Each structure stands twice: as structure tokens, then as C-alpha cells.
Amino acid sequence: MKDLSLHILDIVENSIAAGAKNIKITIDEDTKKDLLILKIQDDGKGMNKKTLSKALDPFFTTKKVRRIGLGLSMLAQATRETGGSIDIKSKKGEGACITAIFVYSHIDRKPLGDITETLISLIATRGFDIDFIYKHYKNKHGFIFDTKVIKKKLKDVPVYNTLVINYLKNNLTKEFEKLKKRSNA
């Protein structure tokens, strides 16, 4: 994966496969601590102890179409390349929480990439039956985005409607531009 926004899309795919109805994504850019923390929480079916203990093993998957699973081990590898780490918390029936910690300024830390494109892809294709919360901090500044709030305002108009999607895309792009402009200090 060339950037973190693609990893996010992939990790969220695990949550969707686990039947999650609520998925919360948080990015915390803390340049003072020199960390970038990515957290993905879901309310899917979770993992039993055996699955949890093997989840980071690239030769493990519970999928039936092929014998290896790569998503989590690739994310783990991306954190380790910066001197960071990954943590997975999950219990059967209680969802899962993946926390990936990167050293912010490390030369091998992958860029964030186009998070708007990832969020819009998810909302346009899965937003009708799954709710997403996205939180982004950059040194305590930031914004939150909740599809539940949006759907409430939209009432009978579906969230995947093109006009709605374009509107959300523009607003997200603006928020990310504002955050980018914030100095790292």
C-alpha cells in the first residue's frame, strides 16, 4: 500500500467483513510527541483468542477464497518501518479495535494519502447500511464527521446520492486543506 488512506480502506474492509454496523476511524497527528496514531474501531463479530493471536501472521486468514491474509501484517510492517507498533484488541462478539502507531517524522512513515477519497468510497458504496465516524486531530485541532448526523439531516434522501456525495467531498477536502496548512509546531 502506498499510503495510509489505502491501509484504512483495507482495514475497514475487515470490519465490514466482520459485519460491523458502526466503524470509527481516528487519526491523531501529534507532532510534539512525534507520533501519528491511527485507530479503527468496529462493532463487528470480533475475534476469538485463537484468531486474535494469529491476526498479524501473514499466513493466516479466516477467508475461504485464499490461504494467506495480508492486510493487518502489512499495516504492522508499515508501523515497524518507522519504529512504531500495532495493537489489536478484540473479543468474540465485542468488535475489534486496531491501533497503529507510527513515528511521525520518520523518513519511512507513509504519507496520509487521499483520506477524502477513502471516506467517499466507503460512504458512497457502504454508507446506506453502515455508519462511519471520522475524527482527525493535528496537535489538538481537528474535526469530526459522523454519517449518522448527516443521514438524520438528509431524512429520505440517500447518503449515496451524487449531489450529497459531491457536497461531502468538497467539505472534507476543505477541512483537510485547513489541517495541512497548520504548522507542525
Place this chain on the structure above:
Amino acid sequence: MKKLKIGDLEKIRDKVRRTANLRQGKAKARITIHMGTCGIAAGARTILTALMQEIDKKNIKDIIITTSGCAGLCSREPMATVEVTGKPPVKYVDLTKEKIIKILNNHALKGNIVSEYALAIGSERTH
């Protein structure tokens, strides 16, 4: 924490209500983009975005776009499946933006399979 500004969302909602027919019209076809790890790494998101933009540009209303997980054919990603209502699904492999738009126009909208991009029947082995 600041919330994403959605002050104009009601205006958008009313505009959709004015311009679009909200009745559940019958979809002509469904296009599923495979969003497994290999698909994403090979560019599936770009394919999806290109497809959404074309559908927006041409104001197409009767095509459903959705995503699915891994299809088990990692070396042929990005992949998509097109299902025209009442016909068997067709898998397309090694996609590019240009290919998916051709598939949308010829197969999903007009019903003509784009056989040069389609996965040959019988070659659907998963490993």
C-alpha cells in the same frame, strides 16, 4: 472538537428532492468493485472513483455501484463484477480507468459484454 460543516446539507436535500425521482426505480445493472487487500493495492479505489465520476458526469441513475471483499484472484486485480438484471454475472480483470468506463457504457448500460476484458469462463481458479 469542531464538526464538519454541513450547514447547506438541507439545501442539498431539498434540491435532490426537487430534481431526482426518489421512488425506488429498478436498477438496470450492478457493478461490484473488489476491495480486498490485493485489489486496493492494485488500484481498486481509483477504478471506483473513475466510475463514480462518470456516473455523475452523465447523470446515470439506474446503475448500482457496490464493493465486495477479496475475490481470490489477486494477480488479476483490480477486478469488477457486472450483473445486468436477469443475466449471469461477468467478472472483469486487470482493470484501468479507461476499461471500467468502457465496461460501464457497453455492458452495464447497453448489455454488450466487453469480452476482451472479461475473465475467460472456466479460469476462475482461486489459487
